[in-house]
Amino acid sequence: MEKKIRVLVAKPGLDGHDRGAKVIARALRDAGFEVIYTGLRQTPEQIAEAALQEDVNVVAMSILSGAHPHLFPKVVNLLHEKGMKDVLIIGGGVIPEADIPALKEAGIAAVFTPGTNTSDVVDFIKNNVKM
Amino acid sequence: MEVAKELLAGNRLALSRAITAIENEYEEATDIMKELYPHTGHAYVLGITGPPGAGKSTLTEKIAKAYREQGKTVGIIAVDPTSPFTGGAILGDRIRMNSLTLDEGVFIRSMGTRGSLGGLSHKTADAVKALDAFGKDIIIVETVGVGQSEVDIVKAADTTIVVLIPGMGDDIQAIKAGILEIGDLFTVNKSDLDGADKLVREINMMLDLDSLMTDWRPPISKVIASQGEGIDLLLADVGKHRQYIEGNGELARRRTKRAKDELLDILGAGIERRIKTHISDRLNGYVEQMKKHETDPYTLVNGILAEMLK
Numbered sequence: 001m002e003k004k005i006r007v008l009v010a011k012p013g014l015d016g017h018d019r020g021a022k023v024i025a026r027a028l029r030d031a032g033f034e035v036i037y038t039g040l041r042q043t044p045e046q047i048a049e050a051a052l053q054e055d056v057n058v059v060a061m062s063i064l065s066g067a068h069p070h071l072f073p074k075v076v077n078l079l080h081e082k083g084m085k086d087v088l089i090i091g092g093g094v095i096p097e098a099d100i101p102a103l104k105e106a107g108i109a110a111v112f113t114p115g116t117n118t119s120d121v122v123d124f125i126k127n128n129v130k131m
Numbered sequence: 132m133e134v135a136k137e138l139l140a141g142n143r144l145a146l147s148r149a150i151t152a153i154e155n156e157y158e159e160a161t162d163i164m165k166e167l168y169p170h171t172g173h174a175y176v177l178g179i180t181g182p183p184g185a186g187k188s189t190l191t192e193k194i195a196k197a198y199r200e201q202g203k204t205v206g207i208i209a210v211d212p213t214s215p216f217t218g219g220a221i222l223g224d225r226i227r228m229n230s231l232t233l234d235e236g237v238f239i240r241s242m243g244t245r246g247s248l249g250g251l252s253h254k255t256a257d258a259v260k261a262l263d264a265f266g267k268d269i270i271i272v273e274t275v276g277v278g279q280s281e282v283d284i285v286k287a288a289d290t291t292i293v294v295l296i297p298g299m300g301d302d303i304q305a306i307k308a309g310i311l312e313i314g315d316l317f318t319v320n321k322s323d324l325d326g327a328d329k330l331v332r333e334i335n336m337m338l339d340l341d342s343l344m345t346d347w348r349p350p351i352s353k354v355i356a357s358q359g360e361g362i363d364l365l366l367a368d369v370g371k372h373r374q375y376i377e378g379n380g381e382l383a384r385r386r387t388k389r390a391k392d393e394l395l396d397i398l399g400a401g402i403e404r405r406i407k408t409h410i411s412d413r414l415n416g417y418v419e420q421m422k423k424h425e426t427d428p429y430t431l432v433n434g435i436l437a438e439m440l441k
Contacts, residue, residue, distance in 0.1 A: 003155050004218070004243075029219035034243050039226040046232045050225060053232075053239055055147040083144050 003131050005033045007058040010047045011040050012075065015065035020093060020114075024060060027118035033058075033125070044071055048078035051087060057129045060121075063093040073106035080107075086130040092116070134159070135166035138265055143238065146265050150240055153257045164257060167264035172386075174206070174263040174270045175373060178288025180250060180310060183276025185294040186320040188227035190356040191273050195231055197362050198269050204236040206262030206270040210251050213243035220244075224273060238262060249283030250274035256287050256393065279309035286389060289382060290372045292316045292365070295334070297326030311337060314349050315372050318365055322353035347375055410435055 009025045011018055018040055025035045036054045038047070051059050059079065061072060072091050079087055091103060092112040100111045110124050134152065137145035149167070152160040177194070179187050188209060195205045209224035222241035231237045240262075242252045251274055262270050274284050284291055293314035317334050319327050334351050350368045354361030376382040410417070420426045 004245075025221055029214065029221050030217050032218040034213075034220045034222060034241075036222045036225060036241050038229065039223075042229070046229060049232050050239075052144055053147055054222075054225075054241055055144075055151045 005058065005125065005129055005131070006036065006054060006056040007033050007060055007125070008036045008038065008047065008051045008054060008056040009060045009062075010038045010042045010050070011062050012042050012044055012047055012071040013063050013065050013067040014041060015063065015067075016040055017064045018062070020064070021062040024062070024092065024118065024121060027122060028060075028125070031122040031126075044074040044078055047075050048082055048084070051079060052082050052084060056087065057131060058088045058090065058125055061089075061091050063091070063095070066094070068093065068095050069099055069102065072103055072108050076107035088125065088129050090121070090124070092121075135163045138163075138167070138261065139170060141266070146238065146261060147240070149261045150258045153261060154242065154245075154252070154254045156254075160257075164260065167260055170264040171260045172263065174259075174267050175290075176259060176263075176270045176272060176288045177369065178272050178274070178284040178291040179294060180274040180277050180281075180284045180291065180313070181294030181320075182278070182296070182299065185276070185296045186356045187273050187276070187294055188224040190292075190294055190318070190320060190354065190362075191224075191271050192228040192231060193356055193359050193362045194366065195228070195237055195269075195271060196359075197366050199234060199236055203268040204266065205231075205238075206259075206265070206267035207231075207237065207239040207273065208242060208255055208258050208262070208270070209239065209273045210242050210244060210255060210275050212275045213245045213252075215246070218245075238265070238267065244275055247283075248281065250277045250281030251283045251287060255283075256389075259287060277310055282310060282313050285313045286392060289376070289385065290315045290369055292318055292369070294318050294320050295330060296321045297324045297330045315347070316349055316365070316368050317351045318361075319351065319353045320356050322361070323355050327353060346379075347372070406435065406439060409439060 007028050009021055011021050025037050028035045036056060038050050061075065063071060068091060076089055088109050089107060090110045091108045095111055095113055103111055109128060112121055134145050134149050138149050149163050152163055179191055181187050191207060195207060198205050211220055211222045211224060213220040220243035222243060224241055225239060228239055231239060240258060242255060244252050247253045255272060259270050259272060272284065272287055291313050293310055319330050331351050338348060352361055352365045352368055354365055417431050421428060
């Protein structure tokens, strides 16, 4: 059995817009990944714990509410605390360009904003995932 | 083996890594299983199966919660289908179980079927053992949404619950072979919908016709999983079934059969691997001979087996 890339797709925070997350989940499935979809309104603690139990290689989060500067880094820290240091963590959603450098500094490997081609996300994961 | 030791010491990340090694058939998986095996056999394994959308995940969450209230620890393996075309999968059972995520007494793992057609994945049984060795009291295995013939769950579970919902067909459906034969318990979910009582009657009728009648007649409960209604009664039925099969030796028989199947499966897979490796250089040559009709596959197989099993 070949190694399979496992991705947790989650929506931290309180906004209820999961269309983008679903599009990404579907695209990743079609790329041959195993996508664990946990749905809406996840706390950072829930996301990190689910990532641990599922032993995912990638955590992909989507936020459209503006809470990304607070929630994304929190998930990164929790994952590291749990010993999940090799996980590729990416984010997406309505995120101002100006916020992106700080998020990258905090450990988000890439941020995908509206208009991103799904194949770019797939390629980024394939090129950067640690297995 | 570090991972196995840490798992046995209660490290959740090690448990998670061990299941990955098992699932991906990493080389170290065999060593991990060797080390875990002596620590298995303590958990009670509950199988939950039924058609897609019957509410298996929601019911699993509620059952797990009820066991947690009794102070028992719970492991959950939730299986969803892998695409036969891309190899990808959406594993979405956790969505229904979010309230359990932060309970340290619960460990949930999603698995794709990865080509297996019986409603589980080939590695589900070993993943169950990892949870068992970790010390979980109850392990719930939730199958993919099944049709009529995906019955692997009976090989993995001590007690199997078949979840059905109203509105899925007439009473002939209920006497067909397949998943309706494997229920130790039946539960009608979404029982606030029209047709729930009719479905209960139809299952009863099917059970009345059972010519192999044993002392155990599968009880039929009605639940509304999303509201948590009827879960207590369902769990009481599980308890009765457990008592019944523990008392009359059926549990021991099931586990004996499971051990035998497991040994033969691993032996078969090992032999297959050995033979494939052994003939890998000659394989294309054999195929060429067959294409030219110089020989036939039966003669070839007899020759290879005679050569290897001397």
